[in-house]
Amino acid sequence: MHFVLAGPSEHRMPHPMFDTAYYKSTNPDIPGGGYRLLVHFIAEGEVKGASPHPLIDLAYVRRQLAERGVDDVRPFRALLDPAHVKWLSPHRLFDIGHYGDVSEAATAFAGGAFLYYLLAGHALDEPAHPLFDRLSIAPKPRNTGSKRPIRSPISSRRMRGPGKPRWIRIRSSAPSII
Numbered sequence: 001m002h003f004v005l006a007g008p009s010e011h012r013m014p015h016p017m018f019d020t021a022y023y024k025s026t027n028p029d030i031p032g033g034g035y036r037l038l039v040h041f042i043a044e045g046e047v048k049g050a051s052p053h054p055l056i057d058l059a060y061v062r063r064q065l066a067e068r069g070v071d072d073v074r075p076f077r078a079l080l081d082p083a084h085v086k087w088l089s090p091h092r093l094f095d096i097g098h099y100g101d102v103s104e105a106a107t108a109f110a111g112g113a114f115l116y117y118l119l120a121g122h123a124l125d126e127p128a129h130p131l132f133d134r135l136s137i138a139p140k141p142r143n144t145g146s147k148r149p150i151r152s153p154i155s156s157r158r159m160r161g162p163g164k165p166r167w168i169r170i171r172s173s174a175p176s177i178i
Contacts, residue, residue, distance in 0.1 A: 017053050019052065099113050100113055103116070
C-alpha cells in the first residue's frame with residue numbers, strides 16, 4: 001500500500017523485479033506512471049510479454065517453463081514462486097547455476113538467486129553469467145620460458161584513463177621463444 005500512496009512520488013519501485021522507469025520506456029503508450037504501470041503490467045503487460053525489468057525476458061522464462069511441462073503458471077509469477085526460483089533463469093544472460101556456484105548467499109536466499117542478485121549481488125560485483133566472470137575469461141599465463149614479463153590487457157573498472165587498458169605482469173621461468 002505504501003507504494004500506491006507514496007512510492008511514485010519518492011521514485012520507488014514496487015518490487016526489485018519491476019523497474020518502473022524501464023517499463024515506461026519500453027511501453028511509452030501507457031498514460032501516467034507510478035502504480036498505473038504496475039497495474040498495467042499485471043492486467044495486460046505480462047500476457048503480452050512486456051518485460052518488467054531489463055534482466056527479465058518473459059519469452060525466455062516461458063520457454064523454460066514449457067520445457068519442464070509447467071503450463072499453468074504465468075512467467076513473471078513463476079519468477080516469484082519458491083517452487084521455481086531454484087532452477088528458473090529470468091534471462092539468457094543470467095545463469096542460475098553459475099550464479100549459485102559463485103554466491104553461496106544467493107543459493108541460501110529464500111527468494112531465489114535472481115532476487116538476491118537484484119538486492120545485493122550486483123552491488124558485490126558477483127558475476128551472473130560465465131561471460132561476465134572475470135576469473136573464467138582472464139587470459140591464462142603462457143609459459144614462454146622468458147624471464148621478461150608477459151603483458152596482457154584485462155578490462156577493469158580501474159582503467160588508467162579513457163580507453164587505456166590496465167596491464168598485468170606475469171613472470172615466467174621458462175626459456176624465451178619470442
